[in-house]
Amino acid sequence: MFPGLDPLLLTAKLAMLTTLILLVIGTPAAWWLANTSSRIKPVIEAVVALPIVLPPTVLGFYLLVIMSPQSTIGSWWVDITGQTLTFSFSGLVIASVIYSLPFVVQPIQNAFESVGRDMMEAAYTLGAKPLDAFFTVAVPLAKRGFLTGGILGFAHTLGEFGVVLMVGGNIPGETRVASIAIYDHVEMLEYDQAHVLAAILLAFAFGTMLFMYLLNHRLKVRS
Amino acid sequence: MSASECCIRLRRRSFCVEADFVIPSRGVLGIFGHSGSGKTTLLRCLAGLEKDVQGVIRVNGETWLDENKILSSQKRNIGYVFQEGRLFPHLTVKGNLEYGAQRNPENSNVVDCSHLVELLNIEHLLGRYSYQLSGGEKQRVAIGRALLKNPRMLLLDEPLASLDEGRKQEILPYLERLHEELNIPALYVSHNIEEMLRLCDDILVMRQGKSVFNGNICDALVSPQSSLATVNNAVVVLEGSVSKQEKEFNISTIHTVNGNQFQVPGMMAIGKHVRLIIFASDVSLAVNRASGSSILNIIKGRVSAVLDRKDGRVLLRIDCRRDIVLSLISMKSFELLQLDLDKEVYVQVKAVVTHGS
Numbered sequence: 169m170f171p172g173l174d175p176l177l178l179t180a181k182l183a184m185l186t187t188l189i190l191l192v193i194g195t196p197a198a199w200w201l202a203n204t205s206s207r208i209k210p211v212i213e214a215v216v217a218l219p220i221v222l223p224p225t226v227l228g229f230y231l232l233v234i235m236s237p238q239s240t241i242g243s244w245w246v247d248i249t250g251q252t253l254t255f256s257f258s259g260l261v262i263a264s265v266i267y268s269l270p271f272v273v274q275p276i277q278n279a280f281e282s283v284g285r286d287m288m289e290a291a292y293t294l295g296a297k298p299l300d301a302f303f304t305v306a307v308p309l310a311k312r313g314f315l316t317g318g319i320l321g322f323a324h325t326l327g328e329f330g331v332v333l334m335v336g337g338n339i340p341g342e343t344r345v346a347s348i349a350i351y352d353h354v355e356m357l358e359y360d361q362a363h364v365l366a367a368i369l370l371a372f373a374f375g376t377m378l379f380m381y382l383l384n385h386r387l388k389v390r391s
Numbered sequence: 392m393s394a395s396e397c398c399i400r401l402r403r404r405s406f407c408v409e410a411d412f413v414i415p416s417r418g419v420l421g422i423f424g425h426s427g428s429g430k431t432t433l434l435r436c437l438a439g440l441e442k443d444v445q446g447v448i449r450v451n452g453e454t455w456l457d458e459n460k461i462l463s464s465q466k467r468n469i470g471y472v473f474q475e476g477r478l479f480p481h482l483t484v485k486g487n488l489e490y491g492a493q494r495n496p497e498n499s500n501v502v503d504c505s506h507l508v509e510l511l512n513i514e515h516l517l518g519r520y521s522y523q524l525s526g527g528e529k530q531r532v533a534i535g536r537a538l539l540k541n542p543r544m545l546l547l548d549e550p551l552a553s554l555d556e557g558r559k560q561e562i563l564p565y566l567e568r569l570h571e572e573l574n575i576p577a578l579y580v581s582h583n584i585e586e587m588l589r590l591c592d593d594i595l596v597m598r599q600g601k602s603v604f605n606g607n608i609c610d611a612l613v614s615p616q617s618s619l620a621t622v623n624n625a626v627v628v629l630e631g632s633v634s635k636q637e638k639e640f641n642i643s644t645i646h647t648v649n650g651n652q653f654q655v656p657g658m659m660a661i662g663k664h665v666r667l668i669i670f671a672s673d674v675s676l677a678v679n680r681a682s683g684s685s686i687l688n689i690i691k692g693r694v695s696a697v698l699d700r701k702d703g704r705v706l707l708r709i710d711c712r713r714d715i716v717l718s719l720i721s722m723k724s725f726e727l728l729q730l731d732l733d734k735e736v737y738v739q740v741k742a743v744v745t746h747g748s
Contacts, residue, residue, distance in 0.1 A: 286477055289440055292464040293471035294540055295494030304490075308481040 172361055174341060175349035176368060182345060183325040186264040190272040190321045198273050202280035217270050228334025231263050260336040260343050264325045272321035279313020280306060312387050319380045323373060399436050399446035408432045410602035412595045414576050421591030422580045429600040430580045434548050438471050439464035450544060470537030470545045474552055476529040478521035484532050485517040491540030504539060511535045511565055527558040531565060545577040566590055588628055588668050589746050613708055613715045615698060622701040625671035625717045633659045649713040654687045655743045668744040671706060671717035677737045678728050688740040694732055709738050
C-alpha cells in the first residue's frame, strides 16, 4: 500500500473504535440523562458538554497529566500492559472518547427525550420488561439520534488535532493520524502530499455529512 | 371468579387521590367525574404506572398491591387503552397488535385474533403505520392491541375524548359489542354521562380526588351521594323489554322491570332487552291526568325527594311504582302546583332514548 496513506488508515481505525466505544457507553449515559430527575443532572450535562467549549490543548494537557506514567492511572496502565498510555494508540483512543463524548451523547439524549415516557408506559402495560421496552421501543424510536450521534462522533474524531498532538505526539503507525500528517507535510513544504491527504479528508467529510442529512431527511418523511 | 377490590391512596404535593371500590368480575365499571377529579390518576394507580401508591389492590384473588408487595405494570396483566392511543409509530398496525400478544404471560385461552380484528373492523389497516390512520382507527387498533394481550382486566382512559362527535358515534357500537362479548371486567374512565349510560353497568363517581359513590349506575343517577342528580345534567336509566310493536305508527311499547309502560319510536324486536334513558328536562309534571295531550307516556307517581335547586329550577325525584324518574321543572310551577313530598303527580315524558343491550 502507498505509505503516504498510512495516517489515513490509522485515523479511520481510531475513529471507528472511538465511535463504537462511545455508542456503547454513551447510550446508557444518554438514557440516564434523558430520564433522571436527579439534582446532579445539570452538573453531569455540563461535564459531558465541556469538550465542545474547551480548547483541545487544555483538554489534551489535562489528559497528558492524568495519563502520564507518573500519575496513578498512567502507572497502573503501565503495570498491566507494559506500555505507557501517553504517546500510544490506546491513549489516543481514550482521549478521543472523551473529546467526542458530547457529540454522541447529546443527539441520543435528545432523541430519548422526544420518545418520552408515554411510549414506554404503553410498552410496560403490554407486558414488556424495562430492558425489552428499551430495545423494542426506545431504541427504534431514537434511531435518528443514534445515526446523528454515530456520524458526528466519527467525523469529529477524524478532525481532532490539538488533543492528539498533546497526548499522542507524532509516532508513525501509532499516533500519526491524518491531521497531524498534513501539518507535518506543510511544515516540511511537502504541499503535494498535504494536498492528497487534505483532499481525501475533505471529500470524506462532505460525503459523511451529505449522507447524514439525506438519511435524516428520509427518516423524517417516514415518521 | 371472585370480585376484585381496590382501596388506594396516592398523595402528591398538589393533589391527593383516595378511592375505595369493588370491581365486578365482569361487566363495565364506569369511573365518572369532572376533569381534574382524579379519574385518570386512579386508573394509572391500578395499572401500576404511578409511584408511591398506598393501599390494597386485589384482582381475582391475586394481590397487585399491599403493604409488602408492589407488582410492576408488566406483571399485572392488564390491557390499557390510553386517551391518545399511543400506538408505536415504528411498527405497523399488525406489529402493534402482535407486541402485546407476544408478551402475554399466560399463553392459555388466547383471544381469537381474527375474530377481534373483524369485530373492530381493522383488517384492512394491518399493513399501515399509525400516521396513516384516522383518530377513530387509531383508537380501534389501540383497543385491539390491549385485548390481544389476553388481559385479566381492561382499562380504558377516555378512549373517545380525543375524537369528534362523528368519530365517537363510529366507535361506540364497537365498544357496545365488546361489552357484550367480553368476559373480563373493564374500567371505563369518562366525563361524559351519555357514554357511561350506554356502556356501563356499575359506576364509581370521583369528586376532588375522592370516590364518593360506587354502585349500580341506575342507582347512582338518583342517589344524592353520587351528585349526578343535579339541575345541570339529571337523567335516569330504566331497564325493560319490548312487549308490543305498532307497525302503522312505527312505535314499540316497552315494559319496564317494575311494570311501567313506555312507548318509543322505532320498531324493535319483541322480547328485546333495552335501556330507556330519560333526561329530567324531558319530564314534566301535572297534578291531574291531562286529557287531550300529545304526550304518549303519562304515568302516575309520587314526589319522593327534592334533589337540587338552582337558577329558578328544581329537580324532583318521582317514584312510579318502583321505577324512579327525575323531573326538572321551574321553581314557579313547583309553587303554583303546590308540589311537596308524597304528593301524587302525573309524569309526562316527552322523549325517551333507547339503547339495546
